[in-house]
Structures are given as structure tokens and as C-alpha cells.
Amino acid sequence: MNRPRDIEEINICDVTVFVLYSDRPYLCETDDGNIMGKYNEFDQEITIANMDDADVENEKFLHELIHAIDANRALDLTEQQVTSLSHGLYQVLRDNKLYFGVDATQKKASAEK
Numbered sequence: 001m002n003r004p005r006d007i008e009e010i011n012i013c014d015v016t017v018f019v020l021y022s023d024r025p026y027l028c029e030t031d032d033g034n035i036m037g038k039y040n041e042f043d044q045e046i047t048i049a050n051m052d053d054a055d056v057e058n059e060k061f062l063h064e065l066i067h068a069i070d071a072n073r074a075l076d077l078t079e080q081q082v083t084s085l086s087h088g089l090y091q092v093l094r095d096n097k098l099y100f101g102v103d104a105t106q107k108k109a110s111a112e113k
């Protein structure tokens, strides 16, 4: 599975969402703790903090993807539902090595044709 840092934009529900990366370990501080990822619906941007742990970074990215799907599909999920979905989905994808796309080597080979 690619780390989010390999991805610059992503198609979510036929909307292009840009993926930005901060150099900081968190984006901002709140009373609930440090914010490590953010989805901006107005600008269609996901911003991810610089995390040392790939699992934490990947799950945070998946969490923000779910926020983007929620917004684009008007699901009206709560933060707790988004967090539960990202934890559960990330565990299943990681532990079962599930991948549904074209890997980077296949993508490069088809681009060269």
C-alpha cells in the first residue's frame, strides 16, 4: 500500500481532492488534542501532518478520505463514526494486505506505452 505521501490528488466520488503534506507533526492544537489531518470541503483538500509512524499516517489519511466521502455523499457521519470506520477499515486492509488498484509499477508501465 502506498503511503499517503506518494499521492498528490485523489478522485473521491468524481471530485478531485488534492492531498497536501505538512512538515509539522500536527496541524494545530485544540482542547481535544493535536490535529494531524484535515479535510477542507470548500477547497477539496486533505492535509496530513508529518508522522513518523506509517500506520498512524495511513490511518489518518483513510480517516480524512472518509470525511471527504461523507461530505460528497451527504452521509452526515459523526466524528466517532468516521473514526470507527477508519480504524476498522485500515485494520482489515492492512492485516489482509488488500489492495484494489493498480500498483505503481503497473501504472508506470502503462504510462510508457
Ligand SMILES: [Zn+2]
Pocket: 063, 067, 079, 082
Ligand atoms: Zn475527523
